[in-house]
Amino acid sequence: MKTKLxxxxxxxxxxxxxxxxxxxxxxxxxxxxxxxLKLQGIVTKWELVNPHSWIHLxxxxxxxxxxxxxxxxxxxxxxxxxxxxxxxxxxxTEIIVEGYRAxxxxxxxxxxxxxxxxxxxxxxxxxxxxxxxxDGK
Amino acid sequence: MRRHVLSSLIALVAVVSLAxxxxxQAQVAAKPAPAAKAWTMPRTPDGKxxxxxxxxxxxxxxxxxPANLGAxxxxxxxxxxxxSAAAGGRGGGRGGAARPAAAADxxxxxxxxxxxxxxxxxxxxxxxxxxxxxxxxxTGPEGRVPALTPDAAKRGxxxxxxxxxxxxxxxxxxxxAERCVTxxxxxxxxxPVGYNSTLQIVQGQxxxxxxxxxxxxxxxxxTDGRPHAPAEIKQWMGDSRGHWEGDTLVVETVNYNPxxxxxxxxxxxxxxxxxxxxRIDADTVQYQFTVDDPKTWVKPFSGEYxxxxxxxxxxxxxxxxxxxxxxxxxxxxxxxxxx
Amino acid sequence: xxxxxGKMQSRLTKWSVVAVAGAAICLLAVMPSPAxxxxxxxxxxxxxKADLNGIWQAMNEANWDIRPHGASQGPVFSLGAAYxxxxxxxxxxxxxxxxxxxxxxxQKANYADRLKLDPEVKCYMGGVPRSTYMPYPFQIVQGxxxxxxxxxxAGAVRVINMAAPTKAPADSWMGWSNGHWEGDSLVVDVTSLNDQTWxxxxxNWHSDQLHVIERYTRIGPDxxxxxxxxxxxxxxxxxxxxSMPLYRRMEKNAQLLEYKCVEFAEEVLYGHxxxxxxxxxxx
Numbered sequence: 001m002k003t004k005l006x007x008x009x010x011x012x013x014x015x016x017x018x019x020x021x022x023x024x025x026x027x028x029x030x031x032x033x034x035x036x037l038k039l040q041g042i043v044t045k046w047e048l049v050n051p052h053s054w055i056h057l058x059x060x061x062x063x064x065x066x067x068x069x070x071x072x073x074x075x076x077x078x079x080x081x082x083x084x085x086x087x088x089x090x091x092x093t094e095i096i097v098e099g100y101r102a103x104x105x106x107x108x109x110x111x112x113x114x115x116x117x118x119x120x121x122x123x124x125x126x127x128x129x130x131x132x133x134x135d136g137k
Numbered sequence: 138m139r140r141h142v143l144s145s146l147i148a149l150v151a152v153v154s155l156a157x158x159x160x161x162q163a164q165v166a167a168k169p170a171p172a173a174k175a176w177t178m179p180r181t182p183d184g185k186x187x188x189x190x191x192x193x194x195x196x197x198x199x200x201x202x203p204a205n206l207g208a209x210x211x212x213x214x215x216x217x218x219x220x221s222a223a224a225g226g227r228g229g230g231r232g233g234a235a236r237p238a239a240a241a242d243x244x245x246x247x248x249x250x251x252x253x254x255x256x257x258x259x260x261x262x263x264x265x266x267x268x269x270x271x272x273x274x275x276t277g278p279e280g281r282v283p284a285l286t287p288d289a290a291k292r293g294x295x296x297x298x299x300x301x302x303x304x305x306x307x308x309x310x311x312x313x314a315e316r317c318v319t320x321x322x323x324x325x326x327x328x329p330v331g332y333n334s335t336l337q338i339v340q341g342q343x344x345x346x347x348x349x350x351x352x353x354x355x356x357x358x359x360t361d362g363r364p365h366a367p368a369e370i371k372q373w374m375g376d377s378r379g380h381w382e383g384d385t386l387v388v389e390t391v392n393y394n395p396x397x398x399x400x401x402x403x404x405x406x407x408x409x410x411x412x413x414x415x416r417i418d419a420d421t422v423q424y425q426f427t428v429d430d431p432k433t434w435v436k437p438f439s440g441e442y443x444x445x446x447x448x449x450x451x452x453x454x455x456x457x458x459x460x461x462x463x464x465x466x467x468x469x470x471x472x473x474x475x476x
Numbered sequence: 477x478x479x480x481x482g483k484m485q486s487r488l489t490k491w492s493v494v495a496v497a498g499a500a501i502c503l504l505a506v507m508p509s510p511a512x513x514x515x516x517x518x519x520x521x522x523x524x525k526a527d528l529n530g531i532w533q534a535m536n537e538a539n540w541d542i543r544p545h546g547a548s549q550g551p552v553f554s555l556g557a558a559y560x561x562x563x564x565x566x567x568x569x570x571x572x573x574x575x576x577x578x579x580x581x582x583q584k585a586n587y588a589d590r591l592k593l594d595p596e597v598k599c600y601m602g603g604v605p606r607s608t609y610m611p612y613p614f615q616i617v618q619g620x621x622x623x624x625x626x627x628x629x630a631g632a633v634r635v636i637n638m639a640a641p642t643k644a645p646a647d648s649w650m651g652w653s654n655g656h657w658e659g660d661s662l663v664v665d666v667t668s669l670n671d672q673t674w675x676x677x678x679x680n681w682h683s684d685q686l687h688v689i690e691r692y693t694r695i696g697p698d699x700x701x702x703x704x705x706x707x708x709x710x711x712x713x714x715x716x717x718x719s720m721p722l723y724r725r726m727e728k729n730a731q732l733l734e735y736k737c738v739e740f741a742e743e744v745l746y747g748h749x750x751x752x753x754x755x756x757x758x759x
Contacts, residue, residue: 030465033250048646049459074257076646077333077350077452082258085645100250103469111252124256182522189619308746318738337635339624341617342521342529346624348633355626355633357615363729372734451635453648457738458600467749
């Protein structure tokens with residue numbers, strides 16, 4: 001396991017010298033490619049922060065128990081430039097997350113694909129908010 | 138009688154200036170050389186060229202020239218550029234927006250175990266980029282970073298060996314970008330970033346300030362002729378001094394923190410970067426740079442790209458404040474070691 | 477000279493009184509009343525606005541505690557007198573902060589746990605208004621339709637929009653600033669501040685409803701008066717105001733230097749996740 005970790009991160013070591021921005025952090029250390037998951041839950045909070053945004057959602061298990069999860073997404077800044085705002089993903093929205101679970105076993109995941117439970121459409125689809133024109137320009 | 142002639146002349150000049158400004162604003166594409174057209178440089182109230190605005194310096198031009206292009210600095214036209222890309226000629230190094238083909242990527246998201254950057258509009262088609270026919274950001278017949286000096290190669294090898302051994306020891310042994318200290322593209326020289334490649338320039342009396350969105354790093358450059366700060370003060374973005382040469386802002390930067398890398402090599406205490414900013418039309422600022430560090434590269438190298446006005450805003454990128462990833466990564470590393 | 481007749485004398489006296497009174501009134505008009513600073517005429521930039529360009533810094537104890545307070549022990553005994561709270565007259569007009577009762581309790585809890593909770597310890601950006609009076613300089617770069625306020629602490633930056641006001645898409649550490657001139661005062665309306673910052677090291681706090689209106693006014697060749705009106709209906713019973721002078725960093729070739737400070741906060745934030753924990757708490 002330790003060897004594998006080092007092999008996977010050999011890339012990260014070389015990245016010290018030339019960091020491609022899409023791999024500015026070692027996701028392989030944070031999330032486990034052997035633990036793909038699919039979550040369906042209700043958005044409780046959308047943290048519009050950098051370097052990654054985080055969607056908090058309440059996921060109801062088969063036993064009816066609610067578990068809060070947090071799901072990592074991209075920098076929100078381009079969303080802002082495309083007219084999206086903090087109102088674009090309201091609390092109470094039901095979404096589906098396809099992603100990978102945290103390596104340390106926490107209820108945390110990276111969201112490789114985010115869709116609305118209602119109609120399967122991707123979140124922030126089309127790259128521009130409907131009626132975008134915000135921020136004064 | 139003379140007064141009438143003078144006021145007519147003034148009116149004529151004003152009309153011509155307005156016409157050429159309007160004509161310039163209709164164009165977005167910037168030509169490789171400063172265009173020879175009737176266009177008036179806008180000026181700040183103290184008479185200096187007005188470089189102010191919010192810009193994108195995003196680009197698809199690679200930093201280093203594709204090897205098969207040899208000494209070719211410019212494509213002949215867009216068709217030539219497209220043909221070259223189709224033939225598989227791709228450059229390397231940082232600065233381009235091209236993503237690597239991922240090994241395990243069943244979702245086609247570009248990288249396994251990662252959020253989909255396109256879902257967040259990062260580096261995608263909504264990003265404005267200056268048009269350019271350059272084959273590489275690095276200029277000249279070679280179009281690539283020169284060879285390292287033996288000393289620099291040794292420094293780099295030692296550093297990589299250290300990182301391989303200690304990379305998960307602590308926050309302090311992680312890359313600067315992951316620590317949210319610097320992203321590595323702020324420079325100087327300022328390099329295009331894969332996403333949020335945005336910057337804003339504001340000019341005040343005796344200073345030019347530049348904020349780069351990644352990662353809210355702000356340079357405040359004195360243009361009043363003062364000397365550099367003492368060399369004991371080493372900074373992540375070095376110490377910059379600017380002056381005007383005609384209508385070009387020339388900025389010289391020295392005294393980099395020893396952990397700073399430029400194009401993959403850690404710079405020495407004699408590194409000097411020179412930048413030149415020239416507005417070439419209403420929407421475009423031409424940006425040129427030269428990196429000179431005789432202890433690191435066998436010769437200096439230069440680069441050039443254009444930044445295009447996008448208006449809007451630079452948004453806050455509070456990297457350190459939101460850096461859950463650092464704790465998560467170290468926690469993940471500790472958990473993995475226990476297995 | 478012959479002695480004036482009685483009638484002339486009384487007229488002269490009357491006019492003398494009027495003249496003296498008139499002179500006194502004129503003097504009062506030009507002398508500053510005790511309550512306000514002299515009306516200093518700020519130099520103008522080339523586009524006719526009061527010139528706020530420069531490197532400025534507060535010289536007071538507000539970052540320790542914005543209220544009037546006596547000297548007290550700091551949270552780290554081993555730092556002794558080097559990191560204990562000096563007394564301060566306070567910068568809050570009226571002295572006390574009008575907390576709602578439950579909000580006042582939270583301030584006390586913040587204070588009790590300030591070593592762990594103060595965002596300054598973690599090198600988190602100071603927000604508004606605290607960034608103004610932290611013990612580091614900040615620089616105003618005055619463009620025409622935009623101004624940049626650059627803070628040495630944590631390399632924080634605010635872009636002040638001087639054109640038609642715009643709206644923020646989301647909250648941020650340094651907020652969203654729309655500015656305009658009222659005479660020679662710069663007035664900045666700051667909204668969309670997140671709830672993560674404090675007003676000082678004493679745990680004085682606010683919610684994400686915080687709305688700050690700042691005023692910057694030149695009061696001399698090397699001083700600015702800074703005023704900030706604070707409005708947060710979740711936390712306070714009413715609006716309140718703070719006020720202080722800011723002083724120009726006058727040394728030759730004064731410049732902002734880097735205090736990114738992330739490197740200095742990593743041990744406190746991530747030290748517990750080290751492969752080999754460090755021994756002790758100091759170098």
